[in-house]
Amino acid sequence: FPVYPLSAKPLILLAFCRYRYHTSLFERPEFERMIQDVKNGLVERVIVKDLSRFGRNYILVGEYVELIFPKYDVQFVSVSENMDSEQGNLDMMPINNLVNEWYARDISKKQKASVKARGNNGKRLTTKPIFGYEFDPADHSAWIIDETAAAVIRMIFDMYVSGKGLSMIAKYLKEHEVPTPKVYASETAESDEPYNWSHSTLKSLLSKQEYCGDTVNFRTERISYKCKKIRSNPPEKWVIFKDTHPAIISRETYDKAQAIIGQKRKVFEERPKLSVPMFHDVLYCADCGKKLYIMRKNGKHINSDSYVCSTSRKNKALCTTHYIKEDELVKLLTADIHFYENYLIMDETALKNNIIRYIRIRQNENTAQYSERVKQIDVRLNEIPDVRKRLFEEKLNGAVSAEVFADIMTSLDDETNKLKAERSDCLLHIHSACDDAGGVEVFLARLKKYLHFDELTAEMIEDLVERIDVFEPEYPNPYTKVARIRICYIGVGDIRGMRE
Template sequence: MPTCAIYARVSDESQLKGESIEHQISFCQEIARRRSIETGEPWIVADALTYVDEGITGTSLVKRAEVQRLVRDARERKFDVVMFKGISRFARDTVDALVMLRTLLACGVRVVSIEENFDSQRDNAEFVFTIHSALAQAESEKTAVRVRMGAMQKAREGKWNGPAPDGYILNPETKRLEIDPTYAPVIREIFSLYVNGYGVRKVSSILNENGQRTKRGYLWTQRAIARILTNPVYVGDVAYGRRERKLVMPSEEDLLARRKMTIWTKNTEQVIVCRDAHPPIVDRETFDKAAVLMAKRRTNPGRSGDLQLLSKGLLKCRCGSSMVVHYNTRGTRYYRCASQAERGRGFCNQPFIRADDVEALILDRVRADVADVLQFKLEDIMYEPTSQIEEEIRGVRNQLDKALRASQLLFERFADGQISEEQFEPMNKNFRERVSQLRASEQDLQKVRDRMSAQDDFTELLKDTMRNLLHAKTSDVHVTRQLLERLIQTVLVTGQGLEITYKFKQF
C-alpha cells in the first residue's frame, strides 16, 4: 500500500490565475486511482504530501521551497512514490533533474512522471530520465528565445516589457507607458537632489525621512536611487537588453556551483533603444548631467572578489544585518552594516569597524576559547614569527600576486584596444613564463617546509595548525575562513563589544 506524494508547479502569474495547479494535482490523483485499480493495491494520496511551487521559473531548483520540503520528507520516509505531471513541471535543467532523481532514489522513493510514462521502478532510470529532462531543457531554452524575440520587437515599437517603473503606469491597450501623476514628482525630486550635489545615500535618506516610499511601498535604497538615475525610461526612451544573465565562476569552496548573475551588457549594439516612445518625466539635459556626476563620483570598489574572513553572514550587525567589506579612498578595509549601505544611517547608525582590528580580535578570542576547550596552554598555540622557509614562501607568493595582477592589467588594456595584438603576445608570453616559474618555486618551497615540519604527534600537529591559521597573519586565508565557519555560528556586534556564538560546546 504505497503512500504517494504529488509535486506541481506553475511558472508565471498568468498560470496562477488559471487552473494549472489544480489540473496537475487532479491529473496525478486520477493516475494514482487508476494504478490502485490496476494493481489491486491502493495508492494513498494525502493532502499533506502535495507540494506546490507557484510563480517560480522552471530553471532553478534551489529557489523552490517546496522542492526542499519534498526532499526533507523523502529522507524521513514519509512517502514511497512521488508523482508529477511531466518532467518539465519538475525541472528544466538536466543537471538539476538528474541530481534530484538520484537524491530521491537514494531515499528509496519511486519516481513517476506521467506525460513521459516514466517509472523509475520499471525503466532504465537514469538513462531514460536524462533524455526526457534534456528535451525539457531544450524546450525551455526555445521558449526563452521566443519570449526574448517578442520582447525585442515590442521594444522596437516603443512598447514596454514587464511592470511599469516608478513614475509611470502601463496602458493595457497600447502597452505604452504613461506618466503617473502620483509618483512622477518623486522621480523629479530624485534627479533634482542629485544634480544639486546630494549623493545617492543622502537622497534615499531624505526621501525616507520625509515619509516617501516607492510605488510598491518599500523604503528607498541607494541601489534603487542609482537605478533610477541611470534608467533612460525617464527621458522617454525604451531600452531593452541593457543587462543579461551570465554564469558566475564557481568559488574554490564549491567548484560545482552553477550560479548566475545579472551584468551590464558590454556590447551596446545588442541593446534595442526606441527614443521618445512615451512622455518624459525629466529632460535630457538633467539626465545627462546626472550621468556625468555619477561617473565622477564612482570610486574604486576595492579588491572585488577577495575572500574576507568575516563576511557572508559570519559577522552580524546589532540590527541583525550582515556586515560587508567596504574600502575607503586610501584602500583601507572596513566592515559596515549591509542595510546601512542600502538604506542609510537613518535605518542603522552602526559605525564602521576597521577590518584588520576586528579580525585580529576575533582570531585571538577563538584561539583562546578553543585552547580552553582542548585544555591547551595558550602560550603553546600563540603565533610565532615564521621561519626562514615561510618568509621565502611569502615572498614568492607576493611576487606571484604582482605578476598575476600585471598580467590581468595587460589583458584589460588589450581588450580595451589600448595595445595591439603584436604588442600583447610577447608581453603576455613573458608574464606566463614568469607565473609558471614562481608557481614551481612555491611548490618546491612548500615541499621543503612540509618535510621540515612533518609531525607524528597529532596533538602537536593540532597546535601547529591553530598557531598558523588562527592568527591575523594566517598562512592560508581560505583554510582559515573554512576553519572559522566550522567553529563559529555568528559574531554579533553589540554596544558592549563582540559576542561570539560557537558551534561547539564550551565548558
C-alpha cells in the same frame, strides 16, 4: 505542489510538478521542501504524471531519479511513460528527458525571437510603466505622466545636478516622507521602511533615459532558459527609440546627471584595489541578524579597520552600530582557538566527549522547544475552523458585514499558511536533530591543522569559523569598553557553554 503533511515513513507523495519553461526548474520552494523531506527519510514514493512535469533539464532529472532517490530508498513512478524504478524499466528515461529539454529549448528560442522582433520594431518591452509614468486609460500600450511621481523625479534630478549627493537626497526624501517607488507602485504593499530610499534606487532612477521621453529596449537579458539570472547588457546593445512618450525632464538635465555619474564612476575605478577583509562573510549583528560592513582605516577619523552593523548604516533608528575593531576580533578569536588547541593537546578524547555531550544537551533543549511550539500551532490550527464557522453564522445573521467577513477570512487564511509553514520548519528541526559526532570530527581535524599557530589568517577563519555574532559592547565604566561576540565553529556551532 500541494501542501503536504510531514509524518513518519511510509509517506506516498503525489508530485505533479507544474513546469514553466521560462523559470529555473529546480528552484521552486515546494520542490526543494520535498527534496529536503526525501533526505530526512520522510518520503517513500514520488509519483509524477510524466517526466516533463518533474523537469525538462535532462541532466538534473537523471541525477534525482538515478542517484538521489535510490540513495534515500525512494521509489520513483512516472504514470504516462509507465516507468517505475522498483521494476527497473527506466531504460528510455534519458531519451525522454532529452526530448523534453529540446522542447523547452525550442519554446525559449521562439520566445526570444518574438521579443527581439518586438523590441527592434519599437514596441516597449517593459510590462508596466516605470516610476513617474502610468498607462493611458484610452490606450493601454501608451505611457502618460503620473504628476505625483513625476514631481519626485524632477526634484531628484534637480538636486543631483545642483551638487547634492545621493545620501543628502535620500535623507531629504525620508525626512519629507516621500514613499519609495516600490511602496508607491503598490497600494497594498506593507513596509517597515516606506520612506527608506537607497543609493541604488536613486542611481537607477538617475540613469533612466526613459525620463527624456525615449523607449530603451534590451537593457537586460536572461542568461539561459535554464537560469533565472538576469544580466545587464552594455549600452551598445541597447535599442533606443526617441520621443515615444511625454518627457519628465529635459535632455540637458539628463546629460548633466550622466556626466556627474560618469565622473564619480571614474574616480571610483581609479581607486587602488583593496584586499578582501579578513572577516569577510562571517560577521553578523547579534540583534538584527544582518551582516557587518567594514570601515577602512583612513589615518584621520578611523585609526583601525573596524566593522559596523549594515542596518545601522542605512537607518540608525532600526539598530545600533555594534561597532568593533578588527584588532579586537583578532584577539578574541585567537584566544578562543588557543583554548581548544591547548585542550586538544592535553586530552583529545576528553575534548571530543565533552563537545558531543554539550551538543546533545543543546539539541534536546532545542527539540523540546520545537515540540512545544508544534503543540501550540496544532491547538491554534484546530481552533481556526471553529472561528470560521462562527464567523459565517454571524454573517448569515447580519452581525458581520460582507467586507469585515472577507477581511477576517483573508487574515485567517494568511495565519493558517504561516502556521503550517512554521510547523513544517519545526518538524524538520526535530527530525534532523542527532548526535553530531561527524561534525565534531570535522572541527577537531581542522583544529589540528593549525596547532601552535603564530598569527590568525583569513584562511584559518574560513576553515574554522561558520559565523561570528557581534553584540553591542558593554561599558562597565565611562572609560572602558568590553567587546562581546559569539563564535560558531564549522561542525559544532557555538560550544562556549561547554566551558562553563
